[in-house]
Amino acid sequence: MTQQVRIMRGWEWGRPVRPVRREVLDAVPGLDDGRPPLLFVPGFGHGAWAFAEHWLGHAAARGFPAHALSLRGQPGSDPAPEATLRAYAHDVVQVAASLPRQAVLVGHGAGALVVAHALARYPARAAVLVAPVFGGWGTALAALRRNPLGTLPALFGGRLRVSRAQLFGRELPGEDARRHLARLGHPARRAQWQLLFGREPEPAVGDPPVLVLGSPDDRILPGPALTRAARRYGSAPLLFPGMGHDLMLDARWREPVDALLDWLEKEPSRG
Template sequence: MSGERLRIVRGREWARPVRPARREVLSALPDPEQGRPPLLFVPGFGHGAWAFAEHWLEHTASRGFPAYALSLRGHGGSEPAPEASLRAYAHDVVQVAAELPRQAVLVGHGAGALVVAHALARYPARAGVLVAPVFGGWGTLGAALRRNPVGTLPAFWGGRLRLNQRQLFSPELPGTVARAHLARLGRAGRRAQWRLLFPGALEPAVGRPPVLVLGSPDDRVVPAAALTRTARRYGSAPLLFPGMGHDLMLDARWQEPVDAILDWLVKEPAPAVVPV
């Protein structure tokens, strides 16, 4: 049995399996089918699959890629789960990815990028994409406290993390649209939020798939230094979109980053498939 396989099959998963949960998955499929790898979009904490259904799903399908968006348990239209853990979120991603017709590209946004990073250690993805990744730690949380103390402090005691309009969107997005998006935000599980304080070490990705990191130097959630640090972890530099907010998939110039992701996938060679 290979070392890659040993990292997928873990004693803890067998001894203490994650409780099943009903998961919302939205999709948009190309017509005709072109045999390209499916993309599974994973939203950040407080967001649901709706955040990608707004623009990115249909646009991805229009370029020939099957597109799916998952609401993590406790988010969007998925089953309520106030005590969900980061491990449970990663389990959701792996389970949905394993049900797709072909080896998937995992795309995580915000704290959903941290979930995807954990899922990559359990699922042999075609590639990984980390959009404005929130990997936690005191640097990122310190920046959030400085910019939005009222919305950030409650999360330290298990309360809801509330991001504001200036943190998520650029001034280019009309205020009425931004407020409508804000009204749809929910909350993550307390245990998962606390993991942002102490994120711990990440295991290597199964099969060492290519990983793209992208974000904005004007993001008011993820400091530029944190974006660069995450990209270096995967041996690259971040792809930057100046003038955009944290929620790149909902901001005024939403098409630029998703086109960059799809262009990269067209050029990037596929890794070897690891049997599971």
């Protein structure tokens, strides 16, 4: 099957994305045996810190160079109140291109949508979508049903609000949950609006293998949306019952990251 890839994007050349300083946190193994680097991309309200808590060091301990990016406007990077999904995807592509080898892109939540857009511009070794929020009217309506008081302000340019029960499972100690919630930031209004009502990502360059992880008990992402995201890439989601939306911060955080790394050790790139 012939895949059509857009090479020229004239309007993007005419309106380049503004450069910013981006925070990138790193954890590298003591011995470099040539494994592909991982680039973790956080969702809205989060930052590189969400992966530095557990996954970054764990990946490095298993021999994978690991890097976590704070998108523009997220804690650690330059402010960007009018950031767009296009600007976020630009951030991912720029950082991925600076790594010494073809990277594996790992996006969480809305960061998975950013990764999906970046895949149309960067030939990734592979991609992992963790609890992917791909947006659209279906996601917006599901969010309104599950969290009306937190979602309604976002429809009018306000902040999307989430709770402890939506992000974490019951096993996470309350002290840890409060600490993580206190670090959540404010997503850019335009990017938040594009998440709810934006366009579908273009096809990925090079047809990289894609793994989708999630939880059937996720109170942000409805189960059918998780299945649709996986089917988009010709697979089925790998599920972790009892966990919340933030798999990388929840009590059993080792299970999904070990599954991710096990898959990378076995799955060759199709690119």
